[in-house]
Amino acid sequence: MRGRLRSMPIPSRFLVALIGTVTIVGATIIASGSSAGSGPSAGAPVDIPTAVEAYAGVTIEQIQVATDNRIAKEAHACVAAAGWAYPDFEPRTAPEPVIRVTVAEMYLEQLTAPSTAEPDDSGRAAAENDCWRGAISSVQNPISEVLAWVDGETQGLYDGVGVDPRVLAAWATAQRCIRDAGYPSVEAIQQSLWEMAAAVADRVAVGSLDLPAAETELAEIAAAERELWAAIDRCQGPAMVVERSVAAEAESAWLSINLERLHAQIDSRRAMIESLIGS
């Protein structure tokens, strides 16, 4: 296996995960207005995730971690039972980190990866895949089920949000912000950066560029990709806060009519929730 995370020393993995999580996902959640673990400010409408967490008595994140642990435990036992060597199951106390890797960095990894053929691990990989998918199928996340029920019940709820004057104005501001940051077309620039990275890899492949020079060029492209992401996050963040706020108004109105039905959905899964949290 050649996962880039696995190839890093452990402290580096944590550092990358920490940086990635804090700068990207954290920024996204903060910008969007997180529900998990943080209630609305006084006077703000109560949105659906907050109402679910309040009645369930757990956070969505807690249930996700508990579900992931049960899935992993089952999958690890399954692979071992199939006769393959496999890492020991280690329960998590927090969600799996999410990191963002640029396309340029992926090309760099390909260029620097060992070229030797890997041993044929298709048998182990097949067992691993079957076991994980089987575990995911058999271990249900009760809160995800409730949220899926909500999705079905709230079709059309957000139709008015996209045309709300506050949301339209916020998105117009976001688009101006991105243009002012020097990106008249985010898509075109992104595509251009990808093509530049691919071209560097191609030049290495044909021998017209050596690896140190390629590393320098790809690092510059990766930095440009990250600058683009930062501009998108910085410009779209405020628009998402406005959109989330208007959407929460719609959710609050829905809750005022459907709260008992929502509670019934949670109550019907109470035993599952308690079982997961207690395990």
Add this chain to the structure above:
Amino acid sequence: MPVTRQSAPFPRSRADQGAGGSTSAGRAAGTDQSPVNRAFHLLVALSVGVFVLVAPTPAQGQCRGLNNPYHTGTAWGRGGANVNTCDFDGWYYGWVQDILTDGWCVDYQWKDDWTDFGWNQAAYTCTLNYKLPFHYSAPDHDSAFRICKWQGNCAVADLNWDF
């Protein structure tokens, strides 16, 4: 199954073509034991073995087999692969789409291996209905992917995606 598994595309070997009119039963009975044929069979076996070790792995995440991409999604987000994803180069070319103005963005994440430390974010979009293109390299053949609308609310393809 979104993470389908394909055998390496073995070329049919001459040994399996019934050369000289011999039948499988005849080969199984070991009727032809000349040194030349034994050497030939050994070469074929070695060739197949080497091919198994070095055969490239097709991108699998959003494929139902070679040259067969698909798309799927939830009530709030969709994802799919482009036609050149399901080949043999390990690069995934796809798109992700936020289809609801609920104030949440949509995030496409993947893992090279189920036991990886965390998820890699390949694309993230907040723009309603825009099919954001992306691509990433996953050299292994047991990769997984999911879409999330916030951390803790993720859907794994074909298992708990709504449609």
